[in-house]
Amino acid sequence: MSRIAVASGKGGTGKTTIAVNLARVMPGPVTVMDCDVEEPNVHLFLSPRDLQTEPVGIPVPKINTDLCTVCGECARFCEYNALGDMQTKIVVFNELCHGCGGCTRVCPEGAITEVDRVIGEVSRGKATDNITVITGRMNVGEALSPPVIRAAKAQAVEGTVIVDAPPGTACPFAAAVRGADLVVLVTEPTPFGVHDLGLAAETLAAMNLPFGVVINRSGEGDDTVEEVCHRHGAPLLARIPEDRAIAEAYSRGELLVDALPQYRDAFINLEQRIAEILNASGEES
Amino acid sequence: MKVLITAEGKDLDANVDPRFGRAAFFLVVDTDKGEVVEAVDNGAGRGAAQGAGVQAAQTAARLGVSALISGHCGPNAFSAMQAANIKIYTGATGTVRHALEQFHKGELTPADDADVRGHW
Numbered sequence: 172m173s174r175i176a177v178a179s180g181k182g183g184t185g186k187t188t189i190a191v192n193l194a195r196v197m198p199g200p201v202t203v204m205d206c207d208v209e210e211p212n213v214h215l216f217l218s219p220r221d222l223q224t225e226p227v228g229i230p231v232p233k234i235n236t237d238l239c240t241v242c243g244e245c246a247r248f249c250e251y252n253a254l255g256d257m258q259t260k261i262v263v264f265n266e267l268c269h270g271c272g273g274c275t276r277v278c279p280e281g282a283i284t285e286v287d288r289v290i291g292e293v294s295r296g297k298a299t300d301n302i303t304v305i306t307g308r309m310n311v312g313e314a315l316s317p318p319v320i321r322a323a324k325a326q327a328v329e330g331t332v333i334v335d336a337p338p339g340t341a342c343p344f345a346a347a348v349r350g351a352d353l354v355v356l357v358t359e360p361t362p363f364g365v366h367d368l369g370l371a372a373e374t375l376a377a378m379n380l381p382f383g384v385v386i387n388r389s390g391e392g393d394d395t396v397e398e399v400c401h402r403h404g405a406p407l408l409a410r411i412p413e414d415r416a417i418a419e420a421y422s423r424g425e426l427l428v429d430a431l432p433q434y435r436d437a438f439i440n441l442e443q444r445i446a447e448i449l450n451a452s453g454e455e456s
Numbered sequence: 457m458k459v460l461i462t463a464e465g466k467d468l469d470a471n472v473d474p475r476f477g478r479a480a481f482f483l484v485v486d487t488d489k490g491e492v493v494e495a496v497d498n499g500a501g502r503g504a505a506q507g508a509g510v511q512a513a514q515t516a517a518r519l520g521v522s523a524l525i526s527g528h529c530g531p532n533a534f535s536a537m538q539a540a541n542i543k544i545y546t547g548a549t550g551t552v553r554h555a556l557e558q559f560h561k562g563e564l565t566p567a568d569d570a571d572v573r574g575h576w
């Protein structure tokens with residue numbers, strides 16, 4: 172089944188609006204995966220029920236001081252400075268640890284064991300018969316989102332997958348869009364929006380991921396977005412106009428296609444464009 | 457005794473660098489003689505993506521100093537230094553020479569908690 176990621180170079184472009192409304196007009200079963208784990212908000216629009224929740228942890232080192240000779244190998248190895256070699260003992264900084272397991276492997280004394288440290292959770296539930304919602308959520312104060320994103324993506328899915336990716340172009344973005352058959356980049360036609368669209372487009376090109384663009388709050392400046400599309404040979408998939416009614420529906424947590432039926436066709440068209448592109452690439456390969 | 461003073465340059469006339477983890481230089485100073493014994497370039501700490509304070513604390517422990525004199529100290533560096541029994545004096549200002557005077561006059565009080573949040 173195909174996997175679509177909805178992403179944007181910066182926050183606040185209406186990425187979630189596109190993802191949830193697209194899910195709503197999909198003809199078959201669909202799984203929406205909220206990988207914007209710092210601030211997941213897909214559930215606010217789709218209201219999944221009967222949630223099943225699992226914790227997400229990363230393995231952090233625990234040092235057995237009876238076996239440790241304070242040789243310092245582990246601290247020298249850790250590129251995240253999560254281990255401090257203080258000469259008489261090793262101090263572990265859990266919140267700096269990325270759970271790579273390297274220190275455990277390099278310790279010549281076998282003094283390190285790994286313990287799970289919970290950094291977030293993944294929940295799943297049904298919004299409708301057709302729509303499953305998977306939500307990755309990072310605990311407040313944590314900084315390491317890729318493990319939570321990977322845990323969300325490792326969940327079993329039904330039908331087409333729509334990933335709501337975190338904004339930006341850094342590791343969390345890459346972790347979320349990796350493996351997508353098509354990335355839908357949502358942008359506003361403002362100078363900042365177009366600048367960040369360009370960065371996201373370059374990141375996707377470097378990752379060899381095909382993408383198309385949706386302009387949200389379309390209007391003046393659309394031509395600058397089209398230019399970016401041209402440069403990357405990426406299709407312009409849809410334009411959603413600037414409309415106060417859309418913002419109001421959003422703030423009430425309502426789905427656009429339900430609250431404002433005049434936009435239903437726009438999303439059905441978007442869904443069809445995406446299906447065409449996916450079919451065409453499926454035939455090629 | 458040997459103390460570590462964070463500095464923008466390599467000698468007593470250099471200004472105190474108020475940051476610990478991302479300081480330009482670490483000066484090992486003999487407080488009895490009032491001399492710089494060693495100047496260590498902290499390029500690694502300045503460039504560290506994270507954990508600069510932990511790295512700096514490791515350097516302090518390796519250099520065998522009994523105290524740190526700096527402007528501020530973050531939480532990770534603080535607990536690492538505590539593990540190594542290195543005292544922390546914050547609030548040093550002006551040149552390294554001036555900081556030493558502050559230290560001798562007892563104007564610097566040992567910190568008993570981190571005084572800035574991470575990422576200094």
Ligand code: SF4
Nearest residue numbers: 239240242243245278
């Ligand atoms: S590598 Fe093992 S023995 Fe060496 S300091 Fe680390 S925990 Fe201790």
Ligand code: SF4
Nearest residue numbers: 249268269271272274
């Ligand atoms: S698991 Fe990796 S990141 Fe964590 S302390 Fe060990 S080496 Fe560092």
